[in-house]
Amino acid sequence: MKASNVWTIARRDFRSYFNTPVAYIILALFLAIMGYMFFNMLAYFNEQAMNYQTYNMGKAMSISEGVIRPLYGNMNVILLFFTPAITMRLFAEERKNQTIQLLMTAPVSLTDIVCGKFLSAVLFVAVMLGATLIYPAVVMIFGNPDVGTIATSLLGTFFLTCCLLATGILFSAMTENQIVAVFLTICVNFLLWIISWSAYSAGPVWSDVLMHLSLINHFMPFSQGIISTPDVIYFISFIFLGLFLTHRVLDSYRWR
């Protein structure tokens, strides 16, 4: 793997988001939905806080718990549906337009290509998440939230989203059809999200395994301000596995 090659590829793909309507549509819709959610959470929290104060119902809910945590929790669900739109074109479009030949016959390794493509998607997500910093900023101007919780929530969201991208890039490599890539990505990510549901009826060993596989379970500690190593390791190995499989899938096409 060579960093300059990865960067060359990442840069082109990142720019290509903004050379097509894709980036603007995704960003605008994402921010509109998140803005709507943020507004309603804030309004609801406001009402609750006033109720507590008026009737003196004991210790009020903290703004971290009442706004920040549900904000990022919901953001992850929204991202579950938005990320396939970011990854779908990465390989599917290249294969359909046969531009993949340019990359595959250039003196760069397949690892460079996969990592470059992934990096471009990660950078785009960084832009999306960067734009959402406006919400904690508003909260910090008018309230006193726990900055640590905001930071870990953001970090957890970032890790989780990278996992969603890793699945997306894999399915983009598997098909030339972007619609197919989108649906496979959403379904598989969603299943991995709710796989812990069956943990309740599974046996003792399987229950642990299923709980551990679930994507969202590893995000929860982050939203509470905790960075735990097993969660980070889970996310990193998830991403690694996704990229590794993508590499294998692309390599296998050369042999057909």
Add this chain to the structure above:
Amino acid sequence: MIQVTGLTKQYGPRKAIDNLNFDVKRGEIVGFLGPNGAGKSTTMKIITAFTPASEGTVVVNGHDVFEEPIEVKRAIGYLPENPPIYMEMTVSDYLEFAARLNQVPKNLLKRQVDWALQKTNIGDVRGRIIGNLSKGYKQRVGLAQALVHNPAVLVLDEPTVGLDPKQIIEIRELIKSLAGEHTIILSSHILPEVTATCGRIIVINHGKIVAEDTIDGLTLRLKKGLLLQMTVKEAHAEGLAAIRAVPGVLGVAATGPKLVIDLAPNQGEIRDLVARAAVEKGMGILEFGSEKVSLEEIFLQLTTTESDTSLIDPSSKGVTS
């Protein structure tokens, strides 16, 4: 510069190319001539390390494509059948990207892009979005992409497809001007195309090399050489060997009882010797005739006829060997 040995590519049970052998010397322009589906693109994909071969080896500039693909890719500029262009990019951005991918040093990027733009005569559209360009321009952008890192070897798959006559002449001139310092392999299914640009032609059909010679040699041989057709009662190896042993016979191909005998130029008078050899070995001649064919004719036959009914069965070895 390029050595291809025993190259075979199988897609399932089908052999796209079958045991190809040829060499390309430094600075040479070699034309790959064959109908659609003959295996030209497959061969090029293997040479450029895009697809691995099922059997055989390709060595480019001293590097084996399978062992050292990165080195091979560095030495090659490749224009695939469909130019691999990103429709949403501008021409100069695209060429800069291609140059970066091919490890052109940063301080030379601009110079190389300008050089490629100028060589392919597309400087006037450098700032335009590629998707908005005409087919001819897109093709030339693809060609510029193959040139941009000034590679030692150029592999061009149907480089003039979709161009108008004036542009075709320009591109041919460009390709010719690149000979000498670059080694070029280009493919085409258009005969005048290769005769206009290439020093040497490799005619390929159904995945096999049917003929390999210079333009003059090929034309001479095919114009003056005779193909004899003979139908015998029983074709056997001993008889075929006897015919092959007749001086002036270049090759014999047998499809069942039908023989096609390839004679060297100006050897028409040895027909009786061929006939005698066949009779003496007891093959029993039923039919015997000859036909003159030109390169154009052989090519028409290659492109239009099925292999099993073909006069010259391209799937059988030895037609021109």
